Amino acid sequence: ETGVTQSPTHLIKTRGQQVTLRCSSQSGHNTVSWYQQALGQGPQFIFQYYREEENGRGNFPPRFSGLQFPNYSSELNVNALELDDSALYLCASSSRDRVDGYTFGSGTRLTVV
């Protein structure tokens, strides 16, 4: 059984650029959620995808967008990067009935300069 994998692990972008982060869900999981974790804080919910559609969104602007693919993998896209977007981005997958909770990946560390 494979866990949640995220890529890349680290990247550095310039303010104003766009970035795409990727996530492969755990085998048997069909729901993917994305979180942003700033230093010293708990993860903050960005949005969730189920059946390739956005199924809930946190308090993030529209420049944060996502996709889910038929194999349940997902992308997080952030446009017009700002310095405050520097954070650890976490992906979590689950089955619809969350019987085994939510499995997180190791995250992508994004630095905006």
Next chain:
Amino acid sequence: DQQVKQNSPSLSVQEGRISILNCDYTNSMFDYFLWYKKYPAEGPTFLISISSIKDKNEDGRFTVFLNKSAKHLSLHIVPSQPGDSAVYFCAAEKGGSQGNLIFGKGTKLSVKP
């Protein structure tokens, strides 16, 4: 407005003793609660969860207690081991908002040999 609060940023415990991590919440709509452990440079690892219809759930060395009237939950680790040293996050979810976990800021547990 912090809906999930972990008021102790850190906790130090002797190996073999009990570790008790606490979490308070304000939203009575939360119906599912989870505890995660996080090591540096890794994603959160699911430990144990509890539904609001229960007041206790046990899994090996880990037990979670839920006091709905006090809006309080706690994680007990018995016996504590040095490998338990990590940051522990409490998270809560509202019914109908599956995947939207609200996290506390975490408690850093240090278990000393």
